Structures are given as structure tokens and as C-alpha cells.
Amino acid sequence: MTAATDQRTVLAVRDLKKHFPIKDGALQRVVGQVRAVDGVSFDLLRGETLGLVGESGCGKTTLGRVLAGLEKPTSGGVYFDLSEQQRTELDQALRAGQGEDLAQLEAAHRVDRLDATNWRRFRRNTQMVFQDSFSSLNPRHLVSDIVGRPLRVYKEASGSALTERVVGLLEQVGLGRQHLYRYPHQFSGGQRQRISIARALALDPELVILDEPTSALDVSVQAQILNLLHELQQNRGFTFLFITHDLSVVRHMADRIAVMYLGRIAESGETTGLFDDPIHPYTEALLRANPDLTGDDEGFRGLEGTVPDPARPPQGCRFHTRCEYATPDCGWEIDDVVLQLEDTPALFDKLVGVERRSPFDADLEFVDASAAAALETALHGDEVPSSMKAAIEQVSVGAQTVSIKFREVNEVLLTPRGNDRLAACVLDALPSRD
Amino acid sequence: MTAPATNLQKTDAPVVASVRDLRVHFKSKAGIVHAVDGVDFDVRDGETLGLVGETGCGKSVTARSFLRLVPMPPGIPVSGSIMFHPRQRCTACDGAGCVACDHTGRVVSTCPACSGTGCSTCEQTGAETLDLLTIPERDLRSIRGNRIAMIFQDPGKALNPALSIRKQVAEVFYAHRSDELLASAGIDPSSHSLPTGLLRRRATQQSRTLENVLLSLPPLRSRRSAITAAADDRVAAALAETQIPNPRAVMDRYPHELSGGMKQRVMIALALACDPDLLIADEPTTALDVTVQARIIELIKELQQRHKTAVVYISHDLSLVRRVADRTAVMYAGRIVEVGDSEQIFHEPEHPYTRGLIDAIPGAHHERGRLAAIEGTVPELIDPDPSCRFAGRCDFAAEVCWTRDPALEPVGDRQVACFIHHPPEHGEAPTFDRTAR
Numbered sequence: 001m002t003a004a005t006d007q008r009t010v011l012a013v014r015d016l017k018k019h020f021p022i023k024d025g026a027l028q029r030v031v032g033q034v035r036a037v038d039g040v041s042f043d044l045l046r047g048e049t050l051g052l053v054g055e056s057g058c059g060k061t062t063l064g065r066v067l068a069g070l071e072k073p074t075s076g077g078v079y080f081d082l083s084e085q086q087r088t089e090l091d092q093a094l095r096a097g098q099g100e101d102l103a104q105l106e107a108a109h110r111v112d113r114l115d116a117t118n119w120r121r122f123r124r125n126t127q128m129v130f131q132d133s134f135s136s137l138n139p140r141h142l143v144s145d146i147v148g149r150p151l152r153v154y155k156e157a158s159g160s161a162l163t164e165r166v167v168g169l170l171e172q173v174g175l176g177r178q179h180l181y182r183y184p185h186q187f188s189g190g191q192r193q194r195i196s197i198a199r200a201l202a203l204d205p206e207l208v209i210l211d212e213p214t215s216a217l218d219v220s221v222q223a224q225i226l227n228l229l230h231e232l233q234q235n236r237g238f239t240f241l242f243i244t245h246d247l248s249v250v251r252h253m254a255d256r257i258a259v260m261y262l263g264r265i266a267e268s269g270e271t272t273g274l275f276d277d278p279i280h281p282y283t284e285a286l287l288r289a290n291p292d293l294t295g296d297d298e299g300f301r302g303l304e305g306t307v308p309d310p311a312r313p314p315q316g317c318r319f320h321t322r323c324e325y326a327t328p329d330c331g332w333e334i335d336d337v338v339l340q341l342e343d344t345p346a347l348f349d350k351l352v353g354v355e356r357r358s359p360f361d362a363d364l365e366f367v368d369a370s371a372a373a374a375l376e377t378a379l380h381g382d383e384v385p386s387s388m389k390a391a392i393e394q395v396s397v398g399a400q401t402v403s404i405k406f407r408e409v410n411e412v413l414l415t416p417r418g419n420d421r422l423a424a425c426v427l428d429a430l431p432s433r434d
Numbered sequence: 435m436t437a438p439a440t441n442l443q444k445t446d447a448p449v450v451a452s453v454r455d456l457r458v459h460f461k462s463k464a465g466i467v468h469a470v471d472g473v474d475f476d477v478r479d480g481e482t483l484g485l486v487g488e489t490g491c492g493k494s495v496t497a498r499s500f501l502r503l504v505p506m507p508p509g510i511p512v513s514g515s516i517m518f519h520p521r522q523r524c525t526a527c528d529g530a531g532c533v534a535c536d537h538t539g540r541v542v543s544t545c546p547a548c549s550g551t552g553c554s555t556c557e558q559t560g561a562e563t564l565d566l567l568t569i570p571e572r573d574l575r576s577i578r579g580n581r582i583a584m585i586f587q588d589p590g591k592a593l594n595p596a597l598s599i600r601k602q603v604a605e606v607f608y609a610h611r612s613d614e615l616l617a618s619a620g621i622d623p624s625s626h627s628l629p630t631g632l633l634r635r636r637a638t639q640q641s642r643t644l645e646n647v648l649l650s651l652p653p654l655r656s657r658r659s660a661i662t663a664a665a666d667d668r669v670a671a672a673l674a675e676t677q678i679p680n681p682r683a684v685m686d687r688y689p690h691e692l693s694g695g696m697k698q699r700v701m702i703a704l705a706l707a708c709d710p711d712l713l714i715a716d717e718p719t720t721a722l723d724v725t726v727q728a729r730i731i732e733l734i735k736e737l738q739q740r741h742k743t744a745v746v747y748i749s750h751d752l753s754l755v756r757r758v759a760d761r762t763a764v765m766y767a768g769r770i771v772e773v774g775d776s777e778q779i780f781h782e783p784e785h786p787y788t789r790g791l792i793d794a795i796p797g798a799h800h801e802r803g804r805l806a807a808i809e810g811t812v813p814e815l816i817d818p819d820p821s822c823r824f825a826g827r828c829d830f831a832a833e834v835c836w837t838r839d840p841a842l843e844p845v846g847d848r849q850v851a852c853f854i855h856h857p858p859e860h861g862e863a864p865t866f867d868r869t870a871r
Contacts, residue, residue, distance in 0.1 A: 055723040188811055189489070218488040218750060223794035223807035230803030245723065248753070252796030252805070275798075289728035291753040293780060293795055300757055302729030306693050343679050 009082045010207050010239045011044040011067060014094060016076035018059075018066050022311060032311045036062040038263035039076070041414075043087070044207070049233070049240040051254030051271070053247060053286065057307055059263040064209050064243050068128045069111055078111040080122050081206070124154055127200035131212035133192035137184040143170070143195055144180045150202040169198040173228060190221035194228070201232065209241045214249060226253060247290040251275055256420075259283050262310055262318045265414060269421035279423040282319045284430055315359050317412040317426060329426050331409045332391035334362040340384060347371055347378065352400075360406040363398075372402050379404075447479040448542060448561070449519065450712050450744045451500070451582075456514035458495050458504055465816040466510070469495050471768035473514075474842060477712060479521075482738065482745040484759030484776060486752055486791075490812055492768040493748050497714050500566055500746075501578050516566040519543070520581045521711050540711070540742070580610040583705035587717040589697035593689040599700055600685035603669040605639070606707045611668070612637035618667075619660035629654055637661050672703040676733060695726035702733065709741055716748045731758055752791055756780045764788050767823035768815055774848030784850045787824045822853070830854060832864035 017040075019033040036059045044050050052060045065071045067078055079090060086105065093102035106113050114122055127150075130136035137146055148166045151157045157165045167177050173194040184192055193213060200208050210229070214222040226249065233240060244250050250257060251271060258268040259282060267280035278284045285303045305322040308314055314321055316331015321339070323330065334356060341348045350371040356362040366372045376397050380389065394405040414422040458470040470492040477483050485493045498504045500516055521540040526532050543562040566574065566582075586592040594602055607615060615637045616623040621630060635641050636649055636658055649658045666685070673681035676699040689697055698718060705713055715734065719727035735758070738745055747758050755762055756776055763773040764787065772785040783789045793806035810827040822828070825835040834853055842851040850856075857863035 055725060190811070219752065219791060219794045220488060220808035221811075223796070223805035224809070226796065227803050227805050227807055234803065247724070248796045251798065252800060252802060285725060289724045291724075291728075291751070291757045293753050293756060293792065293797055300728060300731075302727070302732055303725035304729070306695070345680060345683050 007084045008046045009043050009084070009087050010046050010080070011241075012079040012082055012087055012090060013043070013067070014041050014077050014079065014090070016040045016063070016066065016078060017074045018062055018071060019074045034311050035263050035313055036310060037066065037073075038310075038313065040260075040263075040265055041076075042258055042265065042268060044239060044241060046206070046239055047233075047237050048255045049242055049253055051250035051257040052241060052243045052260060053245060053250050053257060054260035055245065055286075055307060057310065058260045059310070060243050060260050061211055063260070064128070064211050064241065067241065068126050068209050069123060070128075072112055077106065079105070079109040080111050080114075081125075082109055120154075124150070124203045125206040126209065127203065127205040127207070128209045128211065129193070129196045129200050129213050131215060133184075133189065133196050133216070136196060137192060139184055142181050142183060143175075146184070146195060147198045147202060150199065154203060156203070165202075169202055170195075172201065172232065173198045174224075188221075189217055190224060193217065193225055197225075197228070197232075201236075201238075204236065205238070207239045207241065209243070211243045212245070213242075215244065215246065222249070229253070247275075247286060248292055259286065262307060262313055264318060264424065265422070266319060266425075267421070267423040268414070269417075269423075270419065273419055273421060279417055279421065279427075279429060280319075280425045281323045281325050281427075281430060285322075315411075316409045317424065325427060325431055326385060326387045327426055328387050328391035328407060329409050330387065330391075331412070332388045332406050333359045334364075334404065334406070335359070336388060337364070337379070337404060340378070341375070343383075344378065347374055358408070360408045361404070363401045363403045365401045367400065369400055372397050372400055375402050447481065449476045450479050450521075451516060451518045451566075452476045453496070453499075454515050454517070456496065456499060456516065457512035458492075458499055458514075459510045459512050461508045461510060462816070468768050468815045468818055469509075470499070471815070471818075473765070473768070473770055475763050475770060475773055477744050477746055479711075479744055480738075480742045481760045482735075482747055482758055484755035484762040485746060485748045485765060486750065486755045486762060487765035488750060488791075488812060490767075490815075491765040493765050494716055496765070497584070497716050497746060497748050500582055500712070500714055501584060502566065502571075502574060503584075511567060514567065518564045518566050518577070518582070518712070519561045520564065520577070576610070579606055579705075579710075580708045581710055582712045582714065583708070583710040584714045584716065585698070585701050585705050585718045588721050589694065589701045590689065590721070592701055593697060595689050597688075598685065599673075599687055599689070599692075600666065600669055603672055603685075603700070603704055603707065604665045606704055607665050607668050608637060608639045610708050615661050615664045615668075618664035619657060621657060621661075629657075633657055633661060668707070672707045673700065675706070675737065676700075676703045678703070694722050695730065698722060698726075698730055699733070702730075702737070706737055706741060706743070710743060712744045712746070713738070714746045714748070717750070718747075719754070720749070720751075727754070734758075752780070752795060764791070767813055767818075769823055769851065770842055770849075771824065771852070772848065772850045773842070774846075778846075778848060784845055784848060784855060785824075785852050786828045786830055786854070790827075822851075828864075830864045834858045835864060 016037055018037040019035050021030040022032040022034060023029065024031045040063060054060050066073050082090060089101060090105050093099055093105060108118065111122060144163065144166050147169055148162050151162055151165055166180065170176055170179055175191065175194055187195065214225050217225065232238060242250060242253050254271050256269065257271050257274050259266045259280065261282050266282045267274065274283065275287065278287060288299050288301045289303060291300065303322055308321055312335065314331060314335065315333045320326045320330035321336065334354065338354065341351060350367045352365045352367055354362050354364050364375065376395060379395060391407045392404060393407050396403045412424050412426055414424045417423050453473055453475050456470055456473040460467040460469050473496055487493045495504055520543050522543045524532065524541045545562050612634065613623045616634060621633055632645055632649060632654065635645060641649065648654060669685055670681045673684060678684050678696065678699050719730050722730065747755065749755050759776045761774060762776045762779050763770050766787050772779060772788045779788060780792060783792055790806065790808040794808060796805055808827050813823060813826055820839050821837060822835040822840050825831040828835065838858060840851045840853050840856065842849045843856050845855045854864050
């Protein structure tokens with residue numbers, strides 16, 4: 001593992017949110033928000049590799065794009081290039097709320113408030129390698145244009161000096177002078193990804209965001225690219241943010257890992273510790289579902305259910321709807337009852353409306369009294385998880401309505417678990433499996 | 435992995451399909467591409483055969499050849515045969531499973547030419563044998579989706595976006611089970627009266643406009659809806675079998691309304707609807723998340739055990755194939771380089787390419803930056819010279835590897851195509867300790 005030698009923070013992310021509006025109707029009125037990234041905080045230290053893992057739709061790519069400055073955050077901040085002291089000041093200022101200190105720090109470091117000069121400095125120091133090298137390389141440009149473009153934009157070189165710089169870059173990624181005047185389609189997938197990497201490295205950036213750089217490649221080529229990335233990091237001290245869904249790859253590459261679920265970080269920590277001893281049930285589920293060459297069949301298992309709608313994330317812990325260790329304190333709510341109802345069409349068809357007083361307390365109205373009674377029995381049945389039953393504080397059946405009140409819980413936040421580990425789970429540790 | 439006892443059973447099991455010297459080439463501007471160039475393997479009853487290899491090694495073309503789905507042209511069928519031994523319902527137990535059929539509910543169909551005594555068409559086996567590459571298109575149609583089914587990589591593209599799930603799944607039953615549909619609707623399929631004829635055409639989805647008008651008239655309408663209801667029941671049962679919650683509601687949805695995992699379940703339901711002898715799964719989980727992938731794998735395994743279907747599982751993911759397959763065949767550049775028991779192959783690979791592939795997967799034991807990448811790229815398959823296809827990337831290649839083709843020959847329980855294990859009669863043979871890695 002490469003320990004970060006310099007404690008400079010390349011990126012400090014504080015309560016970052018990125019919501020996308022859902023528009024509907026003839027007037028395109030905003031009817032909701034897809035909470036793609038919903039309150040993410042972490043630090044990225046110089047020279048380290050942070051792995052960001054999660055299922056599709058968990059917001060990891062959006063987060064990468066916001067960090068690269070390709071999208072403006074909805075709220076929260078990304079702060080670029082802070083010293084140790086500045087970072088402490090930032091945290092203090094943020095805790096204190098509005099203030100002169102904060103305004104000063106934000107003007108100089110907050111990515112969406114930078115002035116033109118600092119913005120240019122940020123952009124050239126943050127480069128991105130995209131997943132699909134087919135669509136991220138312009139098919140009508142030569143390799144010399146593609147790799148040389150950043151150098152030209154920042155007026156680093158021109159003419160024959162530019163060509164020499166490009167050749168140097170190509171040689172670093174294992175290509176050569178003979179590839180200068182070719183088009184992207186003349187290369188294989190692995191070679192195209194090397195071109196993308198050469199382009200990202202052209203300006204010697206501080207941070208490289210790698211968004212699934214190897215998921216379109218074969219294993220033998222993937223190994224070449226991973227070795228190349230490691231070698232480049234060793235020689236030139238880059239900071240990597242490695243976004244991927246492949247746990248074997250991230251385990252190999254990352255010093256620290258953040259596991260994302262539905263726009264939030266579920267667990268983060270040092271790689272070996274996190275893999276050997278996951279705290280969050282979601283991390284465990286991901287690890288169990290990952291096929292690897294060691295280990296036996298016993299542990300290999302998938303995860304029930306689907307990722308909930310990010311426009312209406314579950315209360316409490318976002319993972320409680322699929323969690324096998326769920327407790328009554330995990331945030332059971334009215335939406336969970338509605339989901340159960342959807343699986344019993346006979347009852348669901350009779351549901352007229354849901355009147356919510358809060359996410360935990362609502363009246364469900366049915367067309368007739370028998371359906372209401374049937375729901376009440378169903379809530380005590382085997383279909384309903386026992387932890388959900390335990391979370392129900394009150395059920396009262398009216399003429400055609402059922403009022404249900406769940407135990408109210410707060411959002412489950414990331415809490416420190418020792419050894420640099422953070423996890424967002426109500427449990428202290430995973431129950432043992434014996 | 436699978437217990438040794440069942441493995442033994444599986445190696446004794448009768449062969450469902452055998453591929454011999456399959457060669458499929460493609461015409462291109464640069465020359466003839468030898469995409470599949472001499473592939474031999476057997477698929478045994480009830481086993482899962484994993485077919486692994488990198489992009490462009492010919493694994494999908496091999497799989498598609500089973501159902502003649504490779505477009506010709508540009509494809510050129512050069513040589514080879516795929517002998518398929520269809521099975522039929524066991525008459526002793528009527529599909530329930532008995533000693534005679536080894537609890538599979540199915541027995542081998544007897545050869546129609548010699549009625550089971552053994553003749554030249556069935557190579558003295560007495561079993562019905564069809565060469566999938568030469569039988570008429572008409573016969574092949576009755577096999578596709580019925581005796582051999584296929585699951586494709588991207589369920590989003592494989593399902594028709596304009597048809598509801600009900601219609602797509604029902605199509606299988608209309609195409610292959612129309613007699614059963616008529617029987618469940620209380621119509622005697624053998625009758626030759628006009629109404630039965632009309633209804634039979636309805637049950638095979640052949641009705642024209644005028645016939646549809648006739649069928650919608652009172653005397654036939656109720657029987658027509660009985661056929662539709664029978665088909666619906668079967669569709670719901672097929673969907674329920676793949677653990678789709680609430681199948682009746684899902685039936686009326688369109689593919690875009692379902693998640694990726696759900697769509698793949700529908701594909702599996704479609705494939706297994708007619709209880710096929712052989713299921714070809716072409717990267718069925720590549721487009722899915724790991725958590726969903728694991729669920730789909732469990733499902734395929736469970737359904738395979740219940741139906742005793744043989745599965746050819748194609749994937750580029752070695753760690754996944756290790757979990758899924760009883761036996762594994764590793765393909766490289768249009769050839770099979772190693773085939774044998776999965777556990778053995780992944781534990782002790784014999785071919786340098788298999789070794790390379792397994793070493794290239796990042797694992798806990800690898801130091802960062804020290805992954806054993808296979809240098810170089812897959813060779814061009816345009817008019818290749820006779821040589822080992824892997825010689826250009828092989829650490830152990832000797833003189834002979836560049837001049838001759840290694841054949842797939844047995845090594846222990848396995849078959850390996852490498853001169854390390856089968857030294858040539860003349861010239862120096864390569865050995866594993868030629869170069870230290």
C-alpha cells in the first residue's frame with residue numbers, strides 16, 4: 001500500500017448533493033427530484049487511490065462527474081487543494097455556519113465558486129478517463145490531435161515540440177511514434193483506453209478520475225492497464241479516484257474504499273480491513289455476490305429485491321428494504337407497506353388513497369371494509385419481515401381505512417468505527433453466521 | 435463445488451450434443467476470417483459446460499451455430515457437424531421421473547431409421563441423431579426454442595419492445611405446444627372439422643383477418659378464449675417458475691417497464707418454457723449488477739437441477755464460470771485450447787493461455803502493479819498460418835509452436851492443445867521451465 005506521504009488534501013467533499021429534476025406535463029413542471037448524490041462527504045489525500053464501488057444507479061458516476069467539474073452540485077461543496085490546516089479550518093467554519101473564514105476559503109478553494117484563473121488551475125489538475133473509449137475519443141481526430149489537445153489548450157507546447165511531447169506521452173502508456181497519425185478506430189479497446197489515459201496525463205494533473213476504466217476490456221488487457229496505472233502513479237504521484245463495480249479490481253487498486261448505495265456512502269475505510277471485516281450489511285452482500293477464484297460455493301449469494309427509487313429514498317437506513325439483518329430501528333415506513341401491497345394485487349387494486357401525516361404515519365383508504373381488514377391480517381402474516389412488524393407502533397382499522405404508525409427514526413448517518421472506518425448502520429457489527 | 439459423486443455421474447451421462455471439427459469463417463475485405471477454426475466438444479446430459487475466452491475468440495459464433503443463427507453470408511460454413519440427440523418424455527412414468535429414465539422424466543428418442551438397433555445414421559448408438567448444420571430449416575424451427583433454447587447477453591435488446599411480456603412468452607407455446615393448448619381448451623386436436631381447423635390455426639398463430647372475424651363470432655368465441663386462457667396459464671406458470679413476483683401483473687407489462695434482472699428472468703422463463711434438452715446461455719449476466727448476477731446464476735442452477743437440462747454457459751468471466759460450470763472449455767482465437775473438469779482447470783491449468791488468464795485476474799494475493807498480464811493482443815484471424823495461435827503471446831513458445839498446429843489431445847482427465855504436453859516427434863518441444871516468470 002502506498003501511504004500518502006504529503007498530507008495535502010486534493011479534494012475535500014462536504015455534504016455534496018446532486019439532484020436532477022423530474023419534469024412532467026405540458027408545462028414541464030418539476031414534480032420531483034432524482035437524488036443521484038445525496039449528501040456525500042470524504043477527503044481525497046494526495047497520492048492515494050480511493051475506490052468508489054456500488055451497483056448501477058447508486059450515483060457513483062454522477063459523483064465522479066461533479067468532482068471533475070462537469071456538473072454543478074445542487075448543494076454542498078467540493079474543495080480543491082487544501083493543506084492540512086486549511087482542512088481543519090474548513091471543517092470548523094462549516095460547523096460554525098456562515099462567516100468570513102468560510103467565505104474566504106470558498107472563494108479560493110470551492111470548485112463551483114472559483115474565479116477564472118483558479119478554475120483553469122482546477123480543470124487542468126483534474127482529468128478524467130471515461131468508461132467507453134469508443135465514445136470518449138473523437139472518431140474524426142488523429143491520435144496526435146487527441147493527446148495533444150490539452151497541451152494546446154493550455155498553451156504548453158506547439159509545433160514540433162508538441163509532437164515530441166505527444167510521442168513522450170504515448171511512450172509512457174506503451175504506444176509509440178508510429179501511432180501518432182492514426183484514427184481511434186484503428187486501435188483495439190485496450191489501446192484506445194491507453195490513448196484516453198495519455199490524454200488525461202498530458203497536463204500532469206494532480207487528480208485523475210477513472211470511471212470504470214477497464215470494464216469494457218478483457219481480463220488479460222485489464223491486467224495490462226491496471227499495471228500501467230499503478231506504474232504511472234508510482235512514478236508521478238497521481239491521486240486516483242477509481243470508480244468501478246468490480247470488487248476484485250478495486251481491491252487490487254485502491255488504498256481506501258467507499259461503498260455507495262442510493263446516493264450515499266454506506267461504508268468507507270481502508271481496503272484490506274473493509275474486505276476482511278465488513279461492517280455494513282450492504283458491503284457484505286456485495287462481497288458475497290462477487291465471484292472470485294478463491295473461496296467456496298457456500299458464501300456465493302445474491303441480493304433480494306431491487307434498488308429503491310432514488311426520487312423517494314427510504315427513511316432511516318436506505319438499505320433496510322433489502323437488508324437481511326434489518327432491525328425495527330432501521331426506518332420502516334408507510335412506503336414499505338405500499339410495496340408489500342403491490343405484491344398482493346387483490347388488495348392493491350382496492351387501495352384508493354394514502355393520506356400521509358408523515359413518512360411514518362398515514363391512513364390507507366380502501367374501497368371496502370373487508371380489504372382494510374385483510375390488510376390488517378396481512379400485516380401480521382409471514383410475508384412481512386418480523387423487524388417491520390416490531391416497528392409498527394399502532395394499527396387501527398376504521399370503516400374503510402387503516403391507520404398505521406411506525407416508530408419514527410432519524411436518518412442513519414456515517415459513524416466512526418475505529419481504524420479510519422466509517423459505516424452508516426444501526427448495528428455495531430454484523431451478526432455472526434453460525 | 436459439485437461433489438465428486440455427481441461429477442462421475444455427469445461424465446457417464448449420455449451426450450446431448452457433440453460438436454466435431456466446427457469451422458465457421460467470415461468473408462471480409464481483408465480476407466477470410468477464421469472465427470471458429472476446428473472446435474470439438476461434447477455436452478453431456480444435465481451438465482453445465484462453461485465456454486470461456488476473450489472477445490473475438492469465437493465463443494458466441496460457436497454457440498450460435500447450434501441454432502444456425504450465424505448470418506450466412508458473410509459467414510461461410512466450412513466444415514464440421516453438430517450432432518444433437520433429442521430426448522422425449524419417458525413413457526414409463528410420463529415425465530414424473532422413474533428408475534428407467536434416471537429420474538429425469540426423459541429418455542433418449544430412438545433413431546427413426548433403425549428403431550433403436552443401431553445403424554449408420556445414428557452411428558450405431560440407436561439414438562435419434564440430427565446434424566444441426568444440415569437438417570432442413572423447417573425441422574430446425576421445431577427445435578429452436580423447443581429442444582434447444584438460448585438466452586442472450588442483453589435482455590433489453592433480445593425482447594421485443596413493442597410486445598407485452600404475455601405475447602412474447604405465449605408465442606413459444608403457440609409455436610411448439612399448440613396441441614396441448616387445444617387439449618386444455620377441451621378441443622380434440624385430431625378432429626378434422628372446420629371449426630377445429632380454424633382453432634388449430636388460431637393456436638399456431640396463423641389466423642388471417644377473415645378467420646379472426648369468424649373466430650370472434652359466438653359459436654367459436656368461447657373456445658377461442660379458452661385457448662387464450664390456456665396460453666395465459668402457461669405463461670404465468672413459466673414466469674412464476676423464475677421467481678418473478680406477481681406474474682399475472684408482469685404479463686401485461688412491456689419490457690421497458692421491467693428492470694434488467696427482471697427482463698433476464700423473463701428471457702429465462704421464455705427459454706425454459708418448453709423444457710429444452712439444451713440451454714445455451716450467451717453471457718446472460720454481463721449486463722447486470724453483481725448482486726443481481728448472483729441471483730440469476732442461482733436461478734439458472736436451480737432450474738437446471740429441476741429440469742435436468744444441459745447448459746452451455748458462455749462467459750468471459752473466469753471467476754463466474756468457475757462457480758457455474760461442471761466442465762470448462764477455454765477458447766482462444768477460434769480454437770479450444772483446454773477442456774476438462776472446472777475445479778481441475780482453475781486449480782491447475784495446463785495450457786499456458788489458461789494459466790495466463792487465471793493469473794491476470796486481480797486477487798488478494800497479487801501485489802499491486804504485479805498482475806501477470808498476457809502481453810500482446812489476440813492475433814488477426816485472417817488466413818492464419820499453421821502454427822499455435824497463442825505462440826506470439828506465449829512465454830514458453832519453441833520453434834515447433836510457430837510451424838505446426840497443436841491438436842487437442844488428452845492429458846489425464848482433460849484435453850489440452852499444447853506441445854508442452856504432447857511433444858512433437860521432431861524438433862525441440864517447449865517446456866514450462868524454459869523461461870522463469
